[in-house]
Structure formats: structure tokens, C-alpha cells
Amino acid sequence: MRTVKRNKILKILAVIIFSVILISTSKTIISPQRAGIIDLLSVPLKAIHSFFGSARNIMPFASLREENRLLRERINLLARKIDELKMVAAENDRLKDLINFRKTIPFATIPAQVIGRDPSNWSNSIIIDKGLTGGVKQGRAVLSTKGLVGRVLEVGRYSSKILLITDPNSKVGVMIQRNRHGGILAGRPDGKCRMVYIALDSDVAVGDKVITAGFGAIFPKDILVGEVVRVDKEPGRLYKSAVIKTAEDLSRLEEVLCIK
Numbered sequence: 001m002r003t004v005k006r007n008k009i010l011k012i013l014a015v016i017i018f019s020v021i022l023i024s025t026s027k028t029i030i031s032p033q034r035a036g037i038i039d040l041l042s043v044p045l046k047a048i049h050s051f052f053g054s055a056r057n058i059m060p061f062a063s064l065r066e067e068n069r070l071l072r073e074r075i076n077l078l079a080r081k082i083d084e085l086k087m088v089a090a091e092n093d094r095l096k097d098l099i100n101f102r103k104t105i106p107f108a109t110i111p112a113q114v115i116g117r118d119p120s121n122w123s124n125s126i127i128i129d130k131g132l133t134g135g136v137k138q139g140r141a142v143l144s145t146k147g148l149v150g151r152v153l154e155v156g157r158y159s160s161k162i163l164l165i166t167d168p169n170s171k172v173g174v175m176i177q178r179n180r181h182g183g184i185l186a187g188r189p190d191g192k193c194r195m196v197y198i199a200l201d202s203d204v205a206v207g208d209k210v211i212t213a214g215f216g217a218i219f220p221k222d223i224l225v226g227e228v229v230r231v232d233k234e235p236g237r238l239y240k241s242a243v244i245k246t247a248e249d250l251s252r253l254e255e256v257l258c259i260k
Helices: 002-025 031-058 061-104
Strands: 109-117 125-128 141-143 148-155 160-164 171-176 182-187 193-199 209-212 224-232 239-246 255-259
Touching: 061 109, 061 255, 125 148, 125 255, 171 224, 182 239, 193 224
Parallel strands: none
Antiparallel strands: 109 125, 109 255, 125 160, 141 148, 141 255, 148 160, 171 182, 171 209, 182 193, 193 239, 209 224, 224 239
């Protein structure tokens, strides 16, 4: 509706302005006639002149533009501050979850922050901000609040490299939580894992939870690893295999716990 009204006003103004120009320049209209038409148009012309004069006094356009610019800058600044506060709040929530999780597990851990990834093995290893001075030891398991992450591969004084369970060089003894059937978890380049050497008579199914078996001294028993998303039986093989989706999204890790 506002657009229609504005268009009508603009058309009327255009007619009036055109009429004034035509009268002023026309040689065919005699002076008395021209004067009469001008008198007739004087009322709307005065109204238009008065309106724009009042508008200039009421609305100093230059200062309004400057004020709008300052307001937009302030809005952008406030939006950035809100985003920063949201990130701080999200970090606080993660740290609270980490602290609460540490209280529920039966072994001592060292909290650490992910500070990067190994350029030579970008998708399957991470760098944390704790090393020998922080108590981190080579070969120990690394967890998140959601499940198993990997193991400490290399340790420096102030940082360490963690080999993720998705790395093809990673091997972890695991079992199906529901039926306790065992197997070996091996990493895959696509960010998932494969559980192999599952018994042919196992009723492993999509949705089953996979946990650590506790074999050896690296990975404690009953740590959640992930969930079965596909079960395979290849011809000629004496075992089944299953594709496992990790419990933690390892591509988005920000904090971890290293077992002492």
C-alpha cells in the first residue's frame, strides 16, 4: 500500500513539474492564459515547497546518515561480542562436562587442549598442549567425554602427538557390548573404523555399541568406542566385519583426557 501511494504522489509531482516547465517555455500559450494556469498551480507548488522546507528543518539528512552509520557499527560490534560470549559459554560447558566426566571414571586423567593437527597426518592425528612436564606418557590411552579418542604416540616437553583410532595404523581390542563378542578395531581413512574378526555365528547388528575389551596395558576395559552402522560378510572369509561410527566426532575435538 505504501508503495502504491508513493507512486501516486510521484506521478502527481511529475505532472505538476512538467506543467510548470511547459507553461514557462511555451510560446503558443498567451501571457494571460499562462498566468492563470500558474495561479492555479501555485497552491500545490507552495505546499510542495513548504513540505520540503519543513523536511529539511525537521530531518537533517546528513546527520541522520552519520547517525545510522554509527548505529550500524555499534550493532556489528554488539553482534561480535554476542558471538564471543557464545563461544566462551560453549567452552565453559565443555570444560564442566570434562570435569564431571573425570569424576565418574575409575582412573586418573590429565586434561589437555587440542592445539593442532600433524601436517603429515592431518585427519588421523592431533597435537595437544600437554607433554612430559604435564605428566603425559607415551602409549597411554586418550579419551573424550563421549568415548575413546586414541593413544599417545609421541611426547615432547610441552606437547604431545595423539594417534586417533581412525588412523589405519591404530589397532584396538574391542567387543560388542550386548553379546560380548570380541574383535579388533582398525582405523580407516574415511574417518570411520572397521571391527574385524567377529565370529561368523555372532548376531552383531546395526546399532550395537562397541567398547574396549581391556586387552593389554594401553586401553582400559569398557570404554565406549562407537556404534555399528553396517555389518559385512565377505565371501571366503571366516569372520564377519562391521563398520563402526566413532562415539566422538574426532574432526571437531577441542579437549581430551589423557590417562596417567
